Structures are given as structure tokens and as C-alpha cells.
Amino acid sequence: MSEVVEELAVTPTVVSTEEKIFNAERLVHEELANLPQDACVTNSFQAEDMIVLHMVRRLLPDVPVVFLDTGYHFAEVYEYRDRMAAEWGMNLINLLPELTVAEQESQFGILNQTEPSRCCGMRKVKPLFSALEGYGLWFTGLRREQAKSRAALKEVEDFGLPSGKTIRKISPLTEWTAKDVWQYARVHEIPLLKLYDKGYSSIGCEPCTSLPTDPNDPRSGRWGGQKQECGIHIQAG
Numbered sequence: 001m002s003e004v005v006e007e008l009a010v011t012p013t014v015v016s017t018e019e020k021i022f023n024a025e026r027l028v029h030e031e032l033a034n035l036p037q038d039a040c041v042t043n044s045f046q047a048e049d050m051i052v053l054h055m056v057r058r059l060l061p062d063v064p065v066v067f068l069d070t071g072y073h074f075a076e077v078y079e080y081r082d083r084m085a086a087e088w089g090m091n092l093i094n095l096l097p098e099l100t101v102a103e104q105e106s107q108f109g110i111l112n113q114t115e116p117s118r119c120c121g122m123r124k125v126k127p128l129f130s131a132l133e134g135y136g137l138w139f140t141g142l143r144r145e146q147a148k149s150r151a152a153l154k155e156v157e158d159f160g161l162p163s164g165k166t167i168r169k170i171s172p173l174t175e176w177t178a179k180d181v182w183q184y185a186r187v188h189e190i191p192l193l194k195l196y197d198k199g200y201s202s203i204g205c206e207p208c209t210s211l212p213t214d215p216n217d218p219r220s221g222r223w224g225g226q227k228q229e230c231g232i233h234i235q236a237g
Contacts, residue, residue: 017180024172027155028055031137031170038136040064040093042128042232045081046203047181047192048141048173053090054190055172056139062091063139066131068232069094070123071101072112072205080193095127112207116223120230123205128232129161142171142233145178146202146218178218204230 032039041056043049043065056063067081085092097104104111104122111119132138144153159169173181178201185192195203199211201218214220 015175017183020173020176020180021184024176025055027170027172028052028139029059031139031156031168032056032059035137035168036060039139040066040132040135040137041139042066042068043141044068044203045077045084045193046141047185047190047196048143048146048176050084050141050190050192051181051184052139052141052172053088054188057088061089064135065090065092066128067092067094068124068128069096070205071097072123072207074195074203074206074209076193076195077203084191093131095131097123097127110207112205116208116226120232124230125232132161132167133163133165136167138167138169140169140171140233141173143173143176143181145176148217 041053153174155174157169158166160166201212208223210221212221
């Protein structure tokens with residue numbers, strides 16, 4: 001009898017997709033009730049970000065949608081961004097780095113090949129952290145299942161910017177699986193990036209994104225396996 005009790009005690013609770021959706025939508029509602037005027041959603045136009053945006057826009061249709069326009073994205077990403085921005089009437093904000101691709105490559109060479117972290121810092125991290133100064137609430141599409149580096153991801157956390165300002169970072173899909181993501185997109189008829197149909201599971205800048213090398217690691221096709229994160233989700237100092 002004691003063995004049965006012990007087994008029951010360690011059996012993980014299975015949460016249905018419907019429950020996860022309910023919890024995510026409730027979290028979005030609760031957070032927007034506090035700081036609706038200071039909210040933004042970062043969007044790489046991957047599936048998770050589109051789902052979070054879909055939830056937020058139900059309550060805040062004109063929420064700022066922040067896209068990091070590195071100049072290195074796949075043509076498919078730009079086409080999808082423009083199409084969905086028009087169809088959904090997004091309040092789209094395209095963040096540009098200080099240097100154009102041509103200027104950066106002229107001064108520093110092809111950093112995405114020689115120093116990918118420096119390239120990410122210049123084209124993603126610095127522009128985003130600067131833009132986030134204007135907000136108090138930041139919604140993301142992060143999930144724990146996406147990478148080992150996100151295993152300890154929290155739904156809600158205080159995020160420190162380089163200036164010393166702290167904003168509230170919300171990740172409603174923390175516990176979701178890829179299956180949950182596809183099911184939500186299907187039910188709500190959200191069209192997704194065509195690159196998924198080609199086998200990509202995590203999509204960033206084109207020079208640093210390849211098909212996954214490990215079927216159990218969605219981000220194994222990023223940066224040639226050199227790293228897992230670009231840096232925008234790593235707190236300053």
C-alpha cells in the first residue's frame with residue numbers, strides 16, 4: 001500500500017491544453033488590468049509570439065508590437081510580418097540597430113560568423129533594451145520546453161534593464177508544449193510562418209538559423225550550436 005501511495009505522490013499532474021489556455025488567458029487579463037497603458041509584446045513572428053499577441057489583442061487591440069528588424073531575417077519572415085500586420089491591424093514597431101547591415105559589415109566584418117554574440121548585442125539586445133525603457137509590462141512567447149536555457153523560466157518576473165529600471169516580464173505560455181501551440185493556432189485559425197513547413201523549429205536571423213540537428217532540441221539549429229540565446233532574455237549585470 002505504501003508503494004502505491006509513494007508512486008501516486010511522484011506522478012506528475014497532467015494539465016490539458018484547455019486548462020493551459022485558460023490559465024494563460026487569465027494571466028494576461030490580470031496583468032493588463034494593472035498596467036494596460038505600459039504594455040508591449042515582443043514578436044519575432046514565430047508561432048508562440050503570435051499566440052501571445054492574439055491573447056493580448058483581445059483585451060488591448062492597439063498594444064505595441066515590437067519587432068527586432070536586424071536586417072538579417074529570412075525573406076519569408078518579412079513577408080509574413082507585413083501580411084499579418086496588415087490583416088490584424090497591428091500597432092507594429094520595427095526596431096532598427098544603430099548601424100545598417102552594410103555599415104556594420106564594413107566596419108566589423110561578418111560578425112554573425114566571427115562573433116555572433118556581439119552581432120546579437122548590436123542588432124537585438126541594445127535596440128530592445130533601449131525600447132523597453134518606455135514600458136512597464138513586457139509580454140513574451142517564451143516556453144520552458146524550447147531550450148535547456150529556459151528550464152527555469154517563470155511566468156512572471158521582474159526584469160532589470162541596463163539603466164537600472166525594472167519592468168514586469170510576462171510569459172503566459174511557460175508550461176506549454178509544441179502540441180499546445182499548434183492546437184491553439186489551429187482552433188483560432190492563425191496562419192503560421194511557412195518556414196515551419198520546411199522543418200524549422202526555431203527561427204531567427206537567416207545566417208544563424210539552420211534546420212534542427214537534434215529532434216529533441218528545437219533550438220539546436222540556432223548559431224551552429226555555439227549558444228542557445230541571443231541575449232535579450234538575459235538580465236543586465
